[in-house]
Amino acid sequence: MLRRAMFRCGELCSRVFAVEFDLRAEPLYFTLSSSPQVLHHDHQRLFGDCGKLFSLHVQSENRIEKAQTHAQIKHKLSSTLSRDCDVFEASSFIPDDENSVVKGFFIRDKSTTTLSEELLNTLRQSKTVCMFSYKREGQYCWQELWSPVSPVKESVRQYITPATAAKHHPSTLNIRNSDVFYSMDEAYKVLQECTDIIPESKAVLKLVDEQLEISSGDAYPVIVIEGLDATGKTTLTEALRESLNATLLKSPPQCLTSFRQRFDSEPPLIRRAFYALGNYITAAHIGKESLRAPVIVDRYWHSTAAYAIATAVSGRVENLPRLDSELYQWPGDLLQPNLVLLLTVNPEERLRRLRDRGQDKTVEEAELELNQLFRLKVEEAYKRIQNPACIIVDASPSPQEVLQQVQRLIRNKCHL
Numbered sequence: 001m002l003r004r005a006m007f008r009c010g011e012l013c014s015r016v017f018a019v020e021f022d023l024r025a026e027p028l029y030f031t032l033s034s035s036p037q038v039l040h041h042d043h044q045r046l047f048g049d050c051g052k053l054f055s056l057h058v059q060s061e062n063r064i065e066k067a068q069t070h071a072q073i074k075h076k077l078s079s080t081l082s083r084d085c086d087v088f089e090a091s092s093f094i095p096d097d098e099n100s101v102v103k104g105f106f107i108r109d110k111s112t113t114t115l116s117e118e119l120l121n122t123l124r125q126s127k128t129v130c131m132f133s134y135k136r137e138g139q140y141c142w143q144e145l146w147s148p149v150s151p152v153k154e155s156v157r158q159y160i161t162p163a164t165a166a167k168h169h170p171s172t173l174n175i176r177n178s179d180v181f182y183s184m185d186e187a188y189k190v191l192q193e194c195t196d197i198i199p200e201s202k203a204v205l206k207l208v209d210e211q212l213e214i215s216s217g218d219a220y221p222v223i224v225i226e227g228l229d230a231t232g233k234t235t236l237t238e239a240l241r242e243s244l245n246a247t248l249l250k251s252p253p254q255c256l257t258s259f260r261q262r263f264d265s266e267p268p269l270i271r272r273a274f275y276a277l278g279n280y281i282t283a284a285h286i287g288k289e290s291l292r293a294p295v296i297v298d299r300y301w302h303s304t305a306a307y308a309i310a311t312a313v314s315g316r317v318e319n320l321p322r323l324d325s326e327l328y329q330w331p332g333d334l335l336q337p338n339l340v341l342l343l344t345v346n347p348e349e350r351l352r353r354l355r356d357r358g359q360d361k362t363v364e365e366a367e368l369e370l371n372q373l374f375r376l377k378v379e380e381a382y383k384r385i386q387n388p389a390c391i392i393v394d395a396s397p398s399p400q401e402v403l404q405q406v407q408r409l410i411r412n413k414c415h416l
């Protein structure tokens with residue numbers, strides 16, 4: 001599967017390229033052809049006569065190396081390039097072909113310096129980076145391939161050919177087992193592959209190995225509370241623990257707290273595998289505790305999947321995997337709760353609660369807008385997850401009213 005996410009000799013012409021030129025719109029799609037093609041208006045805006053144009057893509061047979069190189073390049077581009085350089089997320093893929101995406105960046109340098117070229121020259125030394133440069137020629141634009149070490153002498157010019165939108169946004173093609181894991185084994189394998197570079201992985205795997213899931217037959221109900229930050233999960237779960245005489249658990253579980261910061265700084269592949277394994281440890285705790293009392297869980301698989309999907313999918317809510325996508329299906333080997341409640345509050349109220357808590361006081365406008373897109377995608381992904389789906393709870397009223405509303409739901413659905 002991973003083998004396909006590489007540029008193969010002679011394969012370039014069957015690939016589509018996508019550049020996230022404007023996050024609120026469709027990406028700009030193009031293919032390559034040997035004969036000149038007139039650019040469309042939108043493509044002219046990207047390839048127009050303003051500066052030097054490059055793209056670079058990260059490819060490697062080793063997925064850990066690929067993920068880390070991509071993250072390092074992203075950081076380098078954003079910290080080194082001048083304000084006159086635009087950097088857009090870019091990808092190349094084979095339409096409808098899972099795991100065919102080669103991720104990268106498109107760089108438009110309008111500066112008079114040679115900084116971008118110097119940086120790209122350094123990056124070109126890496127065998128995992130494949131680079132293209134673009135040149136305008138009248139109404140046409142062509143792309144040329146560069147080798148990791150020096151310009152390819154026999155490199156053929158390929159003309160940019162505007163293409164229509166893909167049926168599935170490219171960022172949805174690589175989600176399975178890169179961002180969201182559908183079995184413990186798949187997440188486990190990722191951490192096994194990083195034990196050399198992240199020694200903490202061994203300790204996490206040991207904790208997973210030590211858990212023995214206990215069957216939940218004849219057990220008390222398990223109720224999961226989900227929602228974005230500051231929607232009131234902690235407040236509600238504490239109140240439910242009291243009122244139901246329940247056990248309160250969290251995912252990730254407490255035994256992973258000391259590792260969380262370390263894995264949060266890793267690229268999505270590693271970070272998401274860590275959270276996925278956290279759910280399996282929590283599942284083992286649920287299995288045990290639910291034999292004694294009702295169990296309330298603060299975040300579980302809905303959070304893991306919704307945040308992972310929303311982060312992996314760039315741009316608009318429309319880019320999310322379709323409603324009926326298998327990507328929203330609960331993993332077959334993960335203990336299912338009896339009830340999942342999703343707390344929602346309007347954005348203004350959520351911001352007020354965050355501010356009251358002393359966070360997010362100086363968020364800039366651009367960030368707010370990006371956050372807004374992200375928040376919409378997380379909420380929508382939460383709502384699309386199936387088996388079990390979540391029930392939406394309006395968490396805007398007072399804590400007491402939210403508690404009463406949830407108690408009624410639990411009585412009706414779980415007979416508690």
Ligand SMILES: Nc1ncnc2c1ncn2[C@@H]1O[C@H](COP(=O)(O)OP(=O)(O)OP(=O)(O)O)[C@@H](O)[C@H]1O
Pocket residue numbers: 227228229230231232233234235236353354356357395396397398399400402
């Ligand atoms: N129903 C409510 N009405 C008004 N304020 C609330 C309500 N519920 C919680 N709050 C307040 O909003 C803030 C966030 O609540 P809480 O910590 O429970 O959210 P959370 O979902 O657990 O957040 P996080 O995921 O970031 O930990 C707190 O200051 C809390 O006192």
Ligand SMILES: Nc1ccn([C@H]2C[C@H](O)[C@@H](COP(=O)(O)O)O2)c(=O)n1
Pocket residue numbers: 229251252275278279299300301303304305307308
């Ligand atoms: N079961 C879980 C719990 C949390 N996460 C991730 C998703 C977010 O990035 C972040 C939110 O957690 P919080 O800051 O509210 O503690 O953690 C997850 O993937 N799976």
